[in-house]
Each structure stands twice: as structure tokens, then as C-alpha cells.
Amino acid sequence: MTSPAPVTPSSDLHVQVEAMRWWHIQAAAQLDRTLFEHTAWSEAQFWSELARSNRHYVVLVTSTGQVCGYAGVAWVPPEADVQTIAVASSMQRCGWGARLLEHLIDVAIKAQCRRLLLEVRADSTAAINLYTQHGFVRISKRSSYYGPGVDALIMERTLVDQPHVGRSR
Numbered sequence: 001m002t003s004p005a006p007v008t009p010s011s012d013l014h015v016q017v018e019a020m021r022w023w024h025i026q027a028a029a030q031l032d033r034t035l036f037e038h039t040a041w042s043e044a045q046f047w048s049e050l051a052r053s054n055r056h057y058v059v060l061v062t063s064t065g066q067v068c069g070y071a072g073v074a075w076v077p078p079e080a081d082v083q084t085i086a087v088a089s090s091m092q093r094c095g096w097g098a099r100l101l102e103h104l105i106d107v108a109i110k111a112q113c114r115r116l117l118l119e120v121r122a123d124s125t126a127a128i129n130l131y132t133q134h135g136f137v138r139i140s141k142r143s144s145y146y147g148p149g150v151d152a153l154i155m156e157r158t159l160v161d162q163p164h165v166g167r168s169r
Contacts, residue, residue: 013062013063014062014063015060015061015062015063015068015091015096016060016061017058017059017060017099017100017103018058018059018061019056019057019058019059020046020050020057020058020059020070020072021050022047022050024059024061024067024070025043025046025047025050026043027059027066027067028046028059028067028070029041029042029043029046031067031068031069031070031086031088032070032084032086034088034089035086035088035089036086038147039146039147041084049072049074049083052074054074054075054076054111055072055073055074055083056072056073056104056107057070057071057072057083058070058071058072058100058103060087060091060096060099060100068087068088068090068091068096069085069086069087069088069091069096069097069100070084070085070086070100071084071085071086071100071101071103071104072084072104073104073107073108073116075107075108075111075113077111077112077113077114078112078113078114078115079113079114079115079116079117080104080107080108080111080113080115080116080117080159081116081117081118082101082104082116082117082118085097085100085101085104085127087100092126093126097127097130098130098133098134101130101131101134102134104116105134105157105159108159109159113159114158114159114160115156115157115158115159116136116156116157116159117154117155117156118131118136118154118155118156119142119145119152119153119154119155120152120153120155121146121150121151121152121153122141122150122151122152122153123150123151128153128155131155131157132155134157135157135158136155136156136157137155137156137157138153138154138155139154139155139156140153140154141153141154142154
């Protein structure tokens with residue numbers, strides 16, 4: 001299998017968020033391997049997630065049909081968990097991660113969840129900043145969660161009676 005060509009942002013590139021379907025799985029898994037290497041999900045893990053009724057996954061798709069990001073959330077009210085958020089390196093710091101996160105927050109609210117949790121690499125300053133800007137606070141740490149010496153921060157956002165932080169309407 002050849003690697004997909006990198007997505008190069010341009011002013012004429014149209015990107016949209018759409019529901020993840022089976023035909024997106026191979027590209028999402030390849031992007032996951034590129035971004036997360038040894039902690040990447042397999043195609044089987046994406047299939048398993050899509051098969052569950054309390055999961056919702058979306059992809060970022062360019063006008064050329066290329067998957068350049070994805071995100072997913074799981075819920076069992078009153079709680080929901082961000083399962084994953086990823087954006088192609090060439091598309092990062094353009095607001096796509098925020099757009100995906102806002103979509104997951106909306107899904108959790110519609111599922112009548114009162115709080116949304118996530119794990120994030122403790123050394124991922126950009127991701128931590130994104131979550132903080134959207135109202136998440138650190139509540140705990142898991143030592144070596146992502147491998148030896150790579151900790152995870154557990155973050156939480158209360159969803160009841162809270163406006164979307166970082167979102168313009």
C-alpha cells in the first residue's frame with residue numbers, strides 16, 4: 001500500500017466534516033499510523049468503533065476526497081469520552097482540531113451527557129492548549145499511559161449549563 005500524498009493547505013482547498021463511513025477507515029488508519037506511530041489504531045479498531053451504537057466518528061475530507069483528519073466520541077450518560085482527534089500535520093494550526101472538538105462536544109450534549117473526558121499526551125502542548133481553550137481542566141495524570149515515560153493528562157469539561165468556550169456564533 002502506498003502512503004497518501006500529504007495534504008497541502010491552499011485557499012482553494014475545500015474541507016468538510018462528514019460522518020465516518022467504512023470507506024474512510026483505510027485512510028484514517030494510515031493517517032493514524034503517520035501521526036501516532038506505535039500507539040496508532042488498526043483498521044480493525046476503527047471498524048469496531050464504527051460498529052458500536054454509542055460512538056460517533058467524523059472525518060475531515062478535502063474536495064479531492066482525501067481524509068485529512070478524524071475524531072470520535074463515546075458516551076454512556078452522564079459521561080462521554082473523546083476517543084481520538086487527529087489532523088494531518090500539514091493542516092494543523094488552521095482551526096480544524098477545534099472544529100472537530102466542537103463537533104464532539106455537540107454530540108455529547110445531544111447524548112445528554114453532563115461531562116466530557118479525554119486523555120492527552122502530557123508533552124502535547126498544542127493539544128492541551130486546544131482543550132483548555134474549550135473549557136477542559138486537568139483532573140488527573142496516568143503515568144506511562146502512552147509508553148514508558150510518556151504520561152497522559154486526564155482532562156474534563158462540564159457540559160451542563162456551559163456555553164461553548166472558544167466558539168464564535
